[in-house]
Amino acid sequence: MPPEILPRPAAIGAAEFRERRRRLMATLPDDAAVLLPGAALVTRSGDSEHAFRQNSDFHYLTGFPEPDALLLLLPGRDDGESVLFCQDRDPEMEAWTGRRLGAEGAERVHGLDQAFGNAERDEVLAELLDGRTALYLPLDDSEALHLAESIRAELQAGARRGARPPLAFADVSVRLHEQRLVKSPSELALMRHAGAVSAKAHCRAMRACAPGLTEYQLQAELEHEFRWQGGSGPAYASIVAGGGNARVLHYIENADVLHDGALVLIDAGAEFDLYAGDITRTFPVGGRFGEAQRALYEVVLGAQQRAIEAVRPGTTLVAIHRGVVRDLTAGLIELGLLEGELQDCIENEAWRRFYLHATSHWLGLDVHDVGQYRQDGEPRPLVPGMVLTIEPGLYVPEDDDIPAAYRGIGIRIEDDVAVTEAGHEVLTADVPKRVADIEALMVKE
Numbered sequence: 001m002p003p004e005i006l007p008r009p010a011a012i013g014a015a016e017f018r019e020r021r022r023r024l025m026a027t028l029p030d031d032a033a034v035l036l037p038g039a040a041l042v043t044r045s046g047d048s049e050h051a052f053r054q055n056s057d058f059h060y061l062t063g064f065p066e067p068d069a070l071l072l073l074l075p076g077r078d079d080g081e082s083v084l085f086c087q088d089r090d091p092e093m094e095a096w097t098g099r100r101l102g103a104e105g106a107e108r109v110h111g112l113d114q115a116f117g118n119a120e121r122d123e124v125l126a127e128l129l130d131g132r133t134a135l136y137l138p139l140d141d142s143e144a145l146h147l148a149e150s151i152r153a154e155l156q157a158g159a160r161r162g163a164r165p166p167l168a169f170a171d172v173s174v175r176l177h178e179q180r181l182v183k184s185p186s187e188l189a190l191m192r193h194a195g196a197v198s199a200k201a202h203c204r205a206m207r208a209c210a211p212g213l214t215e216y217q218l219q220a221e222l223e224h225e226f227r228w229q230g231g232s233g234p235a236y237a238s239i240v241a242g243g244g245n246a247r248v249l250h251y252i253e254n255a256d257v258l259h260d261g262a263l264v265l266i267d268a269g270a271e272f273d274l275y276a277g278d279i280t281r282t283f284p285v286g287g288r289f290g291e292a293q294r295a296l297y298e299v300v301l302g303a304q305q306r307a308i309e310a311v312r313p314g315t316t317l318v319a320i321h322r323g324v325v326r327d328l329t330a331g332l333i334e335l336g337l338l339e340g341e342l343q344d345c346i347e348n349e350a351w352r353r354f355y356l357h358a359t360s361h362w363l364g365l366d367v368h369d370v371g372q373y374r375q376d377g378e379p380r381p382l383v384p385g386m387v388l389t390i391e392p393g394l395y396v397p398e399d400d401d402i403p404a405a406y407r408g409i410g411i412r413i414e415d416d417v418a419v420t421e422a423g424h425e426v427l428t429a430d431v432p433k434r435v436a437d438i439e440a441l442m443v444k445e
């Protein structure tokens with residue numbers, strides 16, 4: 001019998017993309033414009049390309065799925081405030097690479113006010129930007145800057161005929177990324193689904209795991225489930241790290257054999273409609289935790305559970321991280337991996353030998369999603385609609401002063417958490433993390 005297929009949430013509609021554009025333009029001066037390129041195809045080898053993935057900012061404002069597109073926003077323009085340039089219809093190329101929407105399809109399907117083929121782009125762009133004083137674009141995008149400079153130069157060259165080129169360039173990214181930080185109900189539905197798909201994949205990997213398999217075979221189990229459930233694949237390079245490999249935070253080789261008596265750490269998530277899931281679980285290759293593994297795991301799990309409970313409107317990621325540091329440090333002292341008073345070990349940062357990273361990051365269209373972590377120099381309070389990870393870990397060196405039973409162990413536990421009016425919602429709760437639940441899931445019939 002084929003595995004269960006999860007019901008798909010509704011796709012984000014043209015009306016929401018239109019509202020996003022309106023909200024962004026409402027923050028701009030009336031005589032400003034926004035210039036935002038989409039992503040291009042990237043060559044993989046020879047005449048083949050990597051699978052296309054749209055630029056996250058461009059997708060957020062348009063939902064348009066094709067490469068080599070350009071968005072122009074013109075607040076107050078009578079003939080339409082949103083203008084898209086896209087690939088021209090070309091039956092010969094479409095026979096090879098698939099049907100293109102073209103300008104008419106972009107207007108009809110994606111609700112853009114006006115669209116043109118790329119063949120008209122240079123001529124029409126200069127005309128549309130004539131008289132716009134400020135041009136907002138991603139200043140870290142060399143393609144966008146080059147295009148903006150070219151348009152300004154063209155308009156300056158025609159200044160004697162009354163053309164008025166943009167006087168200044170400004171960065172659109174901060175405004176746009178602050179808007180992206182708080183998710184809408186439809187975005188949360190997609191992220192909830194990405195979390196559910198990711199959870200099913202982690203459960204599948206736990207059930208499949210056995211001594212003698214390789215890390216890449218577990219990776220195959222994960223990524224099969226991502227695609228089976230309709231995701232585009234992994235949201236980031238999947239980490240499947242057995243034994244000491246778990247102490248390498250971004251280990252992606254996934255090439256070693258999994259050994260009985262060791263733990264395996266999997267950090268992987270599905271991408272669904274460009275939204276990311278991000279889960280980490282650590283579990284025993286042979287299905288049963290050893291005594292030292294269990295003791296260390298319970299320290300991390302306790303810290304993670306208390307951190308999740310702390311997620312609510314008004315708190316900050318800094319406060320959550322401090323709580324995790326306190327819990328992990330207390331556990332390390334209790335297990336004999338640190339010596340001294342708790343507060344002293346926190347203040348002298350003795351815990352940094354075992355805990356190398358922050359507890360949280362934003363999550364959304366990018367796995368490390370956009371949005372400022374501080375406001376006016378202070379940690380920003382959480383508000384409903386934000387989505388973050390909670391991912392404490394402990395990574396024990398193989399040093400002589402470490403008790404032998406703990407040497408080389410790496411453990412991380414990560415869930416995706418949305419901030420709600422009442423507190424929080426764990427989007428990835430369907431994959432077990434209590435010791436008894438993991439061991440029960442891994443029992444072989």
